[in-house]
Amino acid sequence: MTNRLRGILAPVVTPFDADLKPDARRFVQHCQWLVSQNAGLAFFGTNSEANSLSVNERIALLEALVSSGIDPAKMMPGTGCCALTDSVELTRRAVDAGCAGVLMLPPFFYKAVSEDGLFRSYSEIIQRVGNSRLRIYLYHIPPVAQVSISAGLIERLLKAYPGTVAGIKDSSGDWNNTEMLLKCFQSESFDVFCGSEVFLLQNMRGGGAGSITATGNVNPAMIHDLFVNWQQDDADEKQAKITGIRRAFEVIPLIASMKSVIAWKRNDPQWAEVRPPLMSAPKDKAEQLRGKLDEMGFQMQF
Amino acid sequence: MTNRLRGILAPVVTPFDADLKPDARRFVQHCQWLVSQNAGLAFFGTNSEANSLSVNERIALLEALVSSGIDPAKMMPGTGCCALTDSVELTRRAVDAGCAGVLMLPPFFYKAVSEDGLFRSYSEIIQRVGNSRLRIYLYHIPPVAQVSISAGLIERLLKAYPGTVAGIKDSSGDWNNTEMLLKCFQSESFDVFCGSEVFLLQNMRGGGAGSITATGNVNPAMIHDLFVNWQQDDADEKQAKITGIRRAFEVIPLIASMKSVIAWKRNDPQWAEVRPPLMSAPKDKAEQLRGKLDEMGFQMQF
Numbered sequence: 001m002t003n004r005l006r007g008i009l010a011p012v013v014t015p016f017d018a019d020l021k022p023d024a025r026r027f028v029q030h031c032q033w034l035v036s037q038n039a040g041l042a043f044f045g046t047n048s049e050a051n052s053l054s055v056n057e058r059i060a061l062l063e064a065l066v067s068s069g070i071d072p073a074k075m076m077p078g079t080g081c082c083a084l085t086d087s088v089e090l091t092r093r094a095v096d097a098g099c100a101g102v103l104m105l106p107p108f109f110y111k112a113v114s115e116d117g118l119f120r121s122y123s124e125i126i127q128r129v130g131n132s133r134l135r136i137y138l139y140h141i142p143p144v145a146q147v148s149i150s151a152g153l154i155e156r157l158l159k160a161y162p163g164t165v166a167g168i169k170d171s172s173g174d175w176n177n178t179e180m181l182l183k184c185f186q187s188e189s190f191d192v193f194c195g196s197e198v199f200l201l202q203n204m205r206g207g208g209a210g211s212i213t214a215t216g217n218v219n220p221a222m223i224h225d226l227f228v229n230w231q232q233d234d235a236d237e238k239q240a241k242i243t244g245i246r247r248a249f250e251v252i253p254l255i256a257s258m259k260s261v262i263a264w265k266r267n268d269p270q271w272a273e274v275r276p277p278l279m280s281a282p283k284d285k286a287e288q289l290r291g292k293l294d295e296m297g298f299q300m301q302f
Numbered sequence: 303m304t305n306r307l308r309g310i311l312a313p314v315v316t317p318f319d320a321d322l323k324p325d326a327r328r329f330v331q332h333c334q335w336l337v338s339q340n341a342g343l344a345f346f347g348t349n350s351e352a353n354s355l356s357v358n359e360r361i362a363l364l365e366a367l368v369s370s371g372i373d374p375a376k377m378m379p380g381t382g383c384c385a386l387t388d389s390v391e392l393t394r395r396a397v398d399a400g401c402a403g404v405l406m407l408p409p410f411f412y413k414a415v416s417e418d419g420l421f422r423s424y425s426e427i428i429q430r431v432g433n434s435r436l437r438i439y440l441y442h443i444p445p446v447a448q449v450s451i452s453a454g455l456i457e458r459l460l461k462a463y464p465g466t467v468a469g470i471k472d473s474s475g476d477w478n479n480t481e482m483l484l485k486c487f488q489s490e491s492f493d494v495f496c497g498s499e500v501f502l503l504q505n506m507r508g509g510g511a512g513s514i515t516a517t518g519n520v521n522p523a524m525i526h527d528l529f530v531n532w533q534q535d536d537a538d539e540k541q542a543k544i545t546g547i548r549r550a551f552e553v554i555p556l557i558a559s560m561k562s563v564i565a566w567k568r569n570d571p572q573w574a575e576v577r578p579p580l581m582s583a584p585k586d587k588a589e590q591l592r593g594k595l596d597e598m599g600f601q602m603q604f
Binding site: 046051052053057082083084085086089106108109110111113114116117118120121123124143144145146147275276277278279 | 322353354355356357359384385386387388391408409410411412413415416418419420422423425426445446447448449577578579580581
């Protein structure tokens with residue numbers, strides 16, 4: 001296979017207008033900037049507030065993005081919903097739009113579901129979409145979804161749908177799990193992405209494909225630089241620096257903190273908005289964050 | 303206020319056809335039977351696999367139900383979704399259809415969200431629906447949603463939207479929590495429903511309004527009988543009997559077990575189907591359940 005998505009992808013944050021509607025203009029502009037910084041577009045992820053959007057709102061953003069002229073080969077939208085029919089609809093649209101892949105949450109409402117049930121879910125989606133161009137990246141994020149992608153499930157899916165099941169994003173926050181995934185599954189047709197750039201160097205050293213990471217939204221160039229130069233002598237130093245920036249953002253819940261910084265750097269306060277149940281960054285904390293980032297020499301070049 | 307929903311409501315299980323599409327005919331038929339057994343209709347609940355349905359699938363079932371002629375005063379559909387716009391759309395439809403109330407999950411994708419964020423979520427929905435006929439029953443089900451309705455949140459919502467915020471279903475499984483809700487909030491304009499008939503007698507003795515309970519789908523008459531006669535001498539005996547039947551159903555995950563029993567009693571195997579990520583009841587366990595229920599003299603009269 002050629003043209004596989006590798007490297008750094010950002011789960012693109014979704015801008016809202018004053019009425020809390022998704023703002024396609026700001027969204028496309030942010031995506032264009034990310035691409036200019038060598039980041040791929042994993043829009044409709046956790047940090048995109050994707051599950052706070054209706055299916056129709058997601059379709060409208062996808063269409064706006066595709067018609068903006070950005071190459072769909074850089075796109076890996078999230079399409080995993082609680083409802084089978086929603087996942088099928090979004091996945092079908094993504095494949096038809098030519099997206100390189102989709103990042104797929106398991107259905108996350110019911111807890112303690114069986115491996116059989118999760119296999120059945122992915123299986124139904126793959127069969128209903130019925131397109132050989134489909135590439136699914138499994139999305140393992142137990143702290144949020146509370147429903148996990150186990151090694152046993154991956155094994156069954158790879159056996160049933162080789163080629164289609166194309167990789168995983170590991171947002172467990174547990175390096176031991178990523179290491180297991182690299183050892184057991186990383187191959188030319190199955191890519192392991194770490195879910196935070198904090199693990200990027202370790203993931204590259206273990207043979208991984210890169211990182212799909214929140215702060216790819218604000219710090220893509222530095223993270224991409226480490227992705228390209230991970231075999232150089234100064235890689236550990238670079239890792240420490242990007243980790244430091246990540247930690248600075250984490251003093252506020254990440255979605256709110258990244259949006260507040262984009263609002264600041266773009267001089268566009270509307271960017272700070274989030275949809276409920278989230279809350280935008282408190283003024284004092286956002287100000288502290290700006291001070292801290294200035295101290296660190298953090299920049300976003302538009 | 304008159305005509306408040308009290309008593310026993312069933313979170314109506316959703317039948318699927320062989321293609322896993324919601325089956326409106328079987329759905330309406332089951333609802334008609336439930337109403338004939340004095341159960342209210344809390345369709346689109348956890349046991350309805352509501353979050354496994356798209357918004358359009360839910361709207362189609364709501365329309366089929368309303369046009370069947372069943373009195374909407376008996377209806378309390380679930381309308382709480384992860385996406386604000388979905389919750390608004392479904393709630394608006396329910397109010398327009400004349401439903402007595404809606405049962406509203408908090409947005410359940412993000413975990414550890416703030417009370418401010420949850421208040422903001424309910425608040426936005428109430429304001430966007432903007433209809434004085436709206437009655438919201440809060441849905442507290444931490445084992446599944448993992449996002450809780452705290453006493454502090456109820457207090458703030460009642461202060462901001464008295465009359466509109468009309469009650470709660472407590473599916474915590476923790477009687478201490480239900481007792482707290484009864485003591486702090488039960489009133490003529492705020493009703494506390496226990497989320498399982500196992501607590502029905504305790505809830506009635508504490509001044510509660512009844513129960514919205516899974517097994518209302520299969521055992522509504524006996525549960526309703528206890529609701530009506532909870533002050534009689536044999537109430538504890540009745541409670542023990544309905545609890546026993548509940549426990550029998552619980553040997554298999556409840557949705558699958560109830561559907562397998564409806565399929566059996568209606569001699570209609572298609573009723574046993576569930577959508578992924580759930581799995582229908584294994585044959586051997588379903589057979590054991592039928593044996594056990596026969597032993598207990600369990601009946602469903604159509």
